[in-house]
Amino acid sequence: xxxxxxxxxxxxxxxxxxxxxxxxxxxxxxxxxxxxxxxxxxxxxxxxxxxxxxxxxxxxxxxx
Amino acid sequence: xxxxxxxxxxxxxxxxxxxxxxxxxxxxxxxxxxxxxxxxxxxxxxxxxxxxxxxxxxxxxxxxxxxxxxxxxxxxxxxxxxxxxxxxxxxxxxxxxxxxxxxxxxxxxxxxxxxxxxxxxxxxxxxxxxxxxxxxxxxxxxxxxxxxxxxxxxxxxxxxxxxxxxxxxxxxxxxxxxxxxxxxxxxxxxxxxxxxxxxxxxxxxxxxxxxxxxxxxxxxxxxxxxxxxxxxxxxxxxxxxxxxxxxxxxxxxxxx
Numbered sequence: 001x002x003x004x005x006x007x008x009x010x011x012x013x014x015x016x017x018x019x020x021x022x023x024x025x026x027x028x029x030x031x032x033x034x035x036x037x038x039x040x041x042x043x044x045x046x047x048x049x050x051x052x053x054x055x056x057x058x059x060x061x062x063x064x
Numbered sequence: 065x066x067x068x069x070x071x072x073x074x075x076x077x078x079x080x081x082x083x084x085x086x087x088x089x090x091x092x093x094x095x096x097x098x099x100x101x102x103x104x105x106x107x108x109x110x111x112x113x114x115x116x117x118x119x120x121x122x123x124x125x126x127x128x129x130x131x132x133x134x135x136x137x138x139x140x141x142x143x144x145x146x147x148x149x150x151x152x153x154x155x156x157x158x159x160x161x162x163x164x165x166x167x168x169x170x171x172x173x174x175x176x177x178x179x180x181x182x183x184x185x186x187x188x189x190x191x192x193x194x195x196x197x198x199x200x201x202x203x204x205x206x207x208x209x210x211x212x213x214x215x216x217x218x219x220x221x222x223x224x225x226x227x228x229x230x231x232x233x234x235x236x237x238x239x240x241x242x243x244x245x246x247x248x249x250x251x252x253x254x255x256x257x258x259x260x261x262x263x264x265x266x267x268x269x270x271x272x273x274x275x276x277x278x279x280x281x282x283x284x285x286x287x288x289x290x291x292x293x294x295x296x297x298x299x300x301x302x303x304x305x306x307x308x309x310x311x312x313x314x315x316x317x318x319x320x
Contacts (some may be wrong), residue, residue: 008172014203015139017146026141030134030269037274044277047270048287051141051262052294058149059298063158 019061028045067281070221070288071212074260075226078208081253082201083234085167089197091238092171093190101187107195112200120210121220130272133274136211137269143204144261151255152295156302208261259295263288 016023029050036043080101086106094102153159175189205227212223266287270277277283 015142017142019146019149022145022149024105026138026145026269030138030273033270033275034134034273040131042276044270044275044283047227047266047273047275048290051145051266052290055145055148055262055291055294056298058145059302061153062149062153063156063302 019058020059022054022058025050025057029054066217066286068218069263070260070284071216071219072226074257074264075205075208075212075223076230077206077253077257077260079230079251080234081257082205083230086201087170087200087234087238088168089201090194092168093175093193093197096172096175097190098186101190104186105191106198108191109195109198109202110120112199116203117210119207120206125263126282133268135272137265137267139207139211139265140261141265141269142257144263144265145207146258147254147264148258148291148295151251151258152298152302153185155255155299155305157200158302163195169228180211212264223272259288259291262291 029047032050033043035048036046090102090106150159154161171193175193209220209223209227212219216222263284267277268282277288
């Protein structure tokens with residue numbers, strides 16, 4: 001059990017890292033973009049500005 | 065063409081940065097405790113990494129391209145944003161710059177104080193530290209090579225060539241100077257890699273989500289430019305907030 005928990009902890013740390021909000025923000029941005037793009041609405045701006053918003057939010061939290 | 069150049073550059077820089085860090089650990093342990101077990105550990109890590117790439121590569125290639133681009137783009141975005149965030153915080157003075165000399169000295173001190181297994185044929189301390197250093201630093205490179213390769217035609221070849229070129233250069237320089245590569249402007253490289261990974265991630269995740277980018281591949285340059293401008297602005301604002309006057313927005317953290 002300890003090894004399984006360690007295995008998942010390693011991959012969580014490796015992929016998600018020290019700010020889980022980045023991963024959550026990326027998943028949300030992709031989901032919202034897919035939702036809008038599949039209604040034939042031009043949504044490239046949403047993807048770009050969501051990524052920039054995630055970056056700014058994460059840097060602000062890191063600088064507190 | 066644009067994608068190919070960006071892809072080579074991203075894989076080359078990302079591999080180079082990680083390899084410099086791995087080399088620092090291997091050099092410190094090798095110089096302090098001897099080379100045989102240290103090189104055995106580094107070699108074993110390289111074999112395990114090759115195995116992971118060998119298994120992951122074909123497995124990832126079997127996934128449909130649209131789903132793959134969402135997955136790969138998302139992963140690259142998460143990695144890229146984390147690299148960029150740390151590089152901005154370092155350049156802004158909110159996080160200490162990574163110091164290869166300090167890392168080297170720390171690893172040497174730890175190696176000197178660890179118990180020597182003189183009678184054993186393999187020094188397990190050297191083997192384990194060297195294995196861990198090469199494996200953990202190399203895993204990120206392996207991930208980048210596999211994901212880049214999977215999302216673009218000839219991607220694996222381009223990314224693997226870039227990683228091999230970085231490996232050859234770092235190894236050659238390490239063998240010549242036999243000391244940590246402290247002159248590498250590490251934060252500038254991490255800043256650049258973060259920008260490139262985030263740009264690729266945004267582009268591929270967007271394509272996978274069903275977007276049509278204006279200008280196709282050329283929009284990569286636009287995404288990169290926007291991210292660069294935002295990042296430099298954040299570095300400038302952080303430095304001003306930190307109360308240090310007379311600084312440029314140079315992401316190396318070098319003071320003007």
